[in-house]
Amino acid sequence: MAIRLGQLIEQLGGSLHGDPDFLIQKISPLETATSSSLAFLSNPLYRSQLATTEAGCVIVSPEMQSLVRAGSACIVSPNPYLYFAKVTQLWRQQQVAENSEPLVHPSAVVHPKAVVHPTAxxxxxxxxxxxxxxxxxSWLKAHVTLGMYCSIGEHCILHAGVVIGADGFGFAPIEGxxxxxxxxxxxxxxxHVEIGANSCVDRGALEDTVIGDGVKLDNLVQIGHNVQVGAHTAMAGCVGVAGSAVIGAHCTLGGGAIVLGHLTLADGVHISAASVVMRSINKPGxxxxxxxIDDNASWEKNAATLKQLHGLRDRIRSLEIAYESSKK
Amino acid sequence: MAIRLGQLIEQLGGSLHGDPDFLIQKISPLETATSSSLAFLSNPLYRSQLATTEAGCVIVSPEMQSLVRAGSACIVSPNPYLYFAKVTQLWRQQQVAENSEPLVHPSAVVHPKAVVHPTAxxxxxxxxxxxxxxxxxSWLKAHVTLGMYCSIGEHCILHAGVVIGADGFGFAPIEGxxxxxxxxxxxxxxxHVEIGANSCVDRGALEDTVIGDGVKLDNLVQIGHNVQVGAHTAMAGCVGVAGSAVIGAHCTLGGGAIVLGHLTLADGVHISAASVVMRSINKPGxxxxxxxIDDNASWEKNAATLKQLHGLRDRIRSLEIAYESSKK
Amino acid sequence: MAIRLGQLIEQLGGSLHGDPDFLIQKISPLETATSSSLAFLSNPLYRSQLATTEAGCVIVSPEMQSLVRAGSACIVSPNPYLYFAKVTQLWRQQQVAENSEPLVHPSAVVHPKAVVHPTAxxxxxxxxxxxxxxxxxSWLKAHVTLGMYCSIGEHCILHAGVVIGADGFGFAPIEGxxxxxxxxxxxxxxxHVEIGANSCVDRGALEDTVIGDGVKLDNLVQIGHNVQVGAHTAMAGCVGVAGSAVIGAHCTLGGGAIVLGHLTLADGVHISAASVVMRSINKPGxxxxxxxIDDNASWEKNAATLKQLHGLRDRIRSLEIAYESSKK
Structure with missing residues (x-):
């Protein structure tokens, strides 16, 4: 596959300094780019790479344009990262356009009472x-299960193996x-929701489980029944959200984080990877x-001491009291 | 879908106070119920909602019956939560009864030497x-894989994407x-086992992996080879149980909990979400x-100090010794 | 299924002490073996079981041969664990040989422009x-998804539900x-790579995600985009490796471990189960x-105190200063 620089400008805007007929044959990071690569500089911290990259063309902001090597092509755009994202989309569209398969693969099992938009x-x-x-x-990749009466909005992507609408984990404890x-x-x-491979969103017990616009879930994420996820929230791989949790908009959850059930997270809450949310968080942050993590021997000693920590606090308090009384 | 109150009483028992021909059109929580809803009160803590709910009918215990609003219908049953569970089952049965698909979907790949009960x-x-x-x-939902010679008992539910009988993780380390x-x-x-979407139970190395009667596993749970899970134990989403662990009966494991291999958990052990079981537990509890979890800055300070905890304990001990000798 | 002892020796070597026509009908651990079982002793710690096992034949090292019960058959081999592994492979091959299905199952959806080796x-x-x-x-079990332009080497096993080549989790944050x-x-x-059920390996953003020779991944493992995993590294169930991490060769990651993005792990790094790697590790260990884990009440007290740990350190320091100055 290849694309003319001029074609990029026609479709995505930006101003080109270079030959519009130059053919880009791949998109690469600055470090590994070759003379047929398009690369981009987004973070000014890496601006020194502009001097050494072999990229045939770079996408830069107006502030960085002067650092582009003399004779090297560049596309100037106010947000090079967004421009780069758009280029990747254009690239993929061309690949997909070569695909002449029907929109609904003949091997899919679509219930006659399901409603699939003709462009899905x-x-x-x-x-x-x-x-x-x-x-x-919307695009459901291979092996996706969409359970009865569940609905997917517009322009969503569900990756392979996603299960939407399995039963929530609801049981009444009756005599053991x-x-x-x-x-x-x-x-x-x-x-505009994207859900990663083998992730699961359970159906609600009585009401619905709701995933807001623009939410992005990575692979192997578990969303329990009756959870609500606010718009544009993103969760990395292996996150688990227990039932009836309410997650705000514009939140991020790092990989492997766990949110317990029935909690509320405000908008703009950011949870680090592998952290466990055990109480509601009512302010952004x-x-x-x-x-x-530590070498094994150090961890063992510190972990063992941690099981006595409350007692250590009491011993510190006793020492303080003794010291105070000794001064009198 | 709709159901007559009288029909509920005929099928599930309980005593009705109200019109048996009243049509229930949905089942709702007390807070969001409307005049066509059936709701229930299980936890007496929420009894004040009986005064404000708009539910057309509520399921209550004999003790709570007097709190039902005058003129409002109610079903009196000794265990309203169990009664509610039975109502949801009746509701779902009616939905499924409308389904005229064959029991074994024609797209399923069933080996001629597999044995599927005619009611499965x-x-x-x-x-x-x-x-x-x-x-x-038993009911295997979409995309379930049941590996060779593995067996599922009666009245089980395996949700979409479950994999039973993939190889256990067994390798001999030979020269790197x-x-x-x-x-x-x-x-x-x-x-009566239920297994959630995309969960996995591995086959044993030489002997079998065994899941007891009434066990409930949520989504994305991993059960390693030769694990034994006792009857009526429940595991929430994202739990991992490593090989050869023996989990007792009537245990619960919270979401994201990890049990290391070759450990034993007694009956009635309850592990909190995201906790890691690193030693056997031989008594219930x-x-x-x-x-x-904490704000990031506090966490960073405390986590850094935690790596010195064993040393802090020694410093406390030194202070105590110094104090003791100063008193002499 | 059954196999003659003589046939084992012909195919796998070792020296037999016993009747080559003796029929082995199963492979068992020493403790549960019966007179028709083949068992093995690998770890000398368990040598006392040689005196009590009912196994029809045991695989032992030359050093242990004298401990085999008089009249009992044995196979002597320098590495009994490896010999046992080879026996399991032979056993399984016989089972599979009885399988007359075509190599590519007719229900599989193989794109005409995919390249599947005739022996896969x-x-x-x-x-x-x-x-x-x-x-x-190579062998892809049921329900595996292999994404476009992704490649699997020789003699690999991908278990049911594996997804190779779903999109990496890459998004540019643009105005919320x-x-x-x-x-x-x-x-x-x-x-020689094996990947467990429902595990996922994402495709790279611009460059490829790379899994080295001999790598073994257990079930429900998540490998992010552009990760590199060195040869013969093994990861247990529920591990998550975030994007662009570089894991060395001959590493092991315990179940539920998490590796953050863009980190590097040296060769020979061993991470305990459920541990979180938050910084690069540049030496083996x-x-x-x-x-x-602790009983709930103790955990609560220690966890609460942990949130004050940095302050406790300061209080210890104050006490030390006070003690030092009191001595002057």
């Missing part, structure tokens, strides 16, 4: 159950065994809770 | 390998590489081990 | 996308929403970071 793409071996809905321009509470709610997913 | 339901695109067995009334130990055991799953 | 086995309901490659002798960065790299997997 349903990949091979997907299962779309009764009453489910898929909005315009678990009586199933059938999960009668569904899942409602907004527009950055929150962490991870045991620091 | 095999969803679309399931794979049932050679020698596998599925008991009466890993020599595969073929996993020749299988998986045996009891009756509640156990936790999670770093408390 | 593609299980039921797999999806092999355009331009993907599967090497000689996430702009997708199309993931234009692929995944390259070496030879064993590393841990887990909050020790």
């Amino acid at each position: 793409r349903i990949g091979p071996l997907c299962v779309i159950e009764k009453g489910a809905r898929v909005g315009a321009g 065994r678990w009586e199933k509470i059938e999960q009668l709610g569904a899942v409602r997913i907004g527009n 950055n929150f962490s809770g991870v045991f620091p | 339901r095999i969803g679309p695109l399931c794979v049932i390998e050679k020698g596998a067995r599925v008991g009466a009334g 590489r890993w020599e595969k130990i073929e996993q020749l055991g299988a998986v045996r799953i009891g009756n 509640n156990f936790s081990g999670v770093f408390p | 086995r593609i299980g039921p309901l797999c999806v092999i996308e355009k331009g993907a490659r599967v090497g000689a002798g 929403r996430w702009e997708k960065i199309e993931q234009l790299g692929a995944v390259r997997i070496g030879n 064993n590393f841990s970071g887990v909050f020790p």
Whole structure:
């Protein structure tokens, strides 16, 4: 695949300094770019790479243009990172355009009472159950399961193996065994949502589980029943959100983070990777809770001492009291 | 869908105070119920909601009956939570009864030497390998894989994407590489077991991996080879149990908990979410081990100090010795 | 299934002390072996079991041969664990040889522009996308997704539900929403790699994600985009490795461990289960970071105190200063 620099400018804007007929054959990081690569500089910290890169063309901000090597092509745009994102999208569109497969793969199992928008793409071996809905321009990749009466908005991407609308984990404890509470709610997913491979969003018990517009979930993420996730919140891989948690908009959850059930997170809360949210957080900010890794021997000693920590505090208090009284 | 109150009483018992021909059109929480909703009060802490709910009918215990608003219908039952669970099951049965699909979906790949009970339901695109067995009334949803010679008891539910009987993680370290130990055991799953979406139960190395009756596993749970899980134990999402662990009956594991290999947990052990079980636990009780979450700056300071904790203990001891000797 | 002792010796070597026509009907641990079992002793710590086992034949090292019960058959081999591994492989080969299914299951969806080696086995309901490659002798079990242009080397095993080549989690934050960065790299997997059920390896953003020869990943493992995993590294279940991490060769990661993005781990680094790697580790060794589990009440007290730990350190320092000055 290849693309003319002039074609980029026509489709994405920006101002080109260089030959519009120059052919870009790949997109590369500045460090590994070759003479047929397009690269970009977003973070000014890396500006020294402009002097050494072999990229055939670089995307830069107006402030950085003067640092581009003499004779080297560049595209000037106020937000090079966004411009780069748009280039990757154009690149992928060309690849997909070469694809002549039907939008709904013949191997997919689509219930006659499901509603799939004529512009949606349903990949091979997907299962779309009764009453489910898929909005315009959405793309379900291979092996996705969309449970009955669950709905996907417009321009969403669900990666391979995603399961939307499995039963929430609801059981009544009755005399030592678990009586199933059938999960009668569904899942409602907004527009421009992306969900990573093998992630799961459970259907609600009575009401629906709701994923807001623009939410991005990475792979192997678990969203429990009746959870609400606010718009443009992102969760990295292996995150688990327990039932009925309410996550605000514009939050981020690092990989492996766990949010307990029935908690509320305000808008703009950022949870570090592998941290466990055990109480509601009602203001924006950055929150962490991870045991620091150490060589094994040091960890063992510190972990053992940690089990006596409350007692140590009491011993410090006793020493302070003794010291205070000794001064009198 | 709708159901007459009289029909509920006929099928589930309880005593009705109200019009048996009243039509329930949905089941709702007390707070959001409307005049066509059935709601329930289980926890007496929420009894004040009986005065304000708009529910057309509420399920209550005999003790709470007097608090139901005058003129409002109610069903009186000794265990309203169990009654509610039974109502959800009746509701779902009616939905499924409208389903005229064959029990074994034509897209499923069932090996001719697998044994599927004539009352079992095999969803679309399931794979049932050679020698596998599925008991009466069990339901494998879409995309389930049941590996060769593995067996599922009666009245089980396996949600979409579950993998039963992948190889356990068994390798012999031989001169810097890993020599595969073929996993020749299988998986045996009891009756009334439910397993959540994309969860995995590995086959045993030589003997079988065994899941007891009534066990409930949530989504994205990993059960290693040769694990034994006792009856009526429940594990929330993202739990991982390493190989050869023996988990008792009536245990609960919170979301994201990890149990290391070859450990034993007694009956009635309850592990908090995200806790890591590193030693056997031989008595029932509640156990936790999670770093408390905090704002980032506080966490950083405390985590850094934690790496010196053993040294701090020694400094406290030195201070105590100094104080003791100063008193002499 | 059954196998003659003589046949084992012919195929795997070792010296037999016993009747070559004796039929082994199963492979068992020493403790549970019966007279038709083959068992093995690898760890000399368990040598006393040689006196009590009922195994029909045991695999032992030359040093242990004298401890085998008189009249009992044994196979002597310098590495009994390796010999045992080879026996399991032979056992499984016989089972598979009875299988007359075609190598590429007719239900698999293989793109006409994918390249599958004629000796590779593609299980039921797999999806092999355009331009993907599967090497000689590799086996993709049921429901595997191999994304476009991704490649699998020779003699690999991918268990059910594995997703290779889903998009990496790449988005540019633009005015409060996430702009997708199309993931234009692929995944390259070496030879003799095994990947567990429902695990995911994401495609790279611009360059490829790379899994080295002999790597073993357990179930529900997440490998982010542009990660590099060195040869013969093993990761247990539920591990998550964030984008662009570089893991050395011959490393092990315990179950549930998390490695943050853009970090480097040297060769021979061993991370304990559930530990979180938050900084690069540039030397081999064993590393841990887990909050020790405790009964709930003790944990609560210690965890609460942990949030004051930095302050406690200051109080210890104050006491030390006070003590020092009191001595003057």
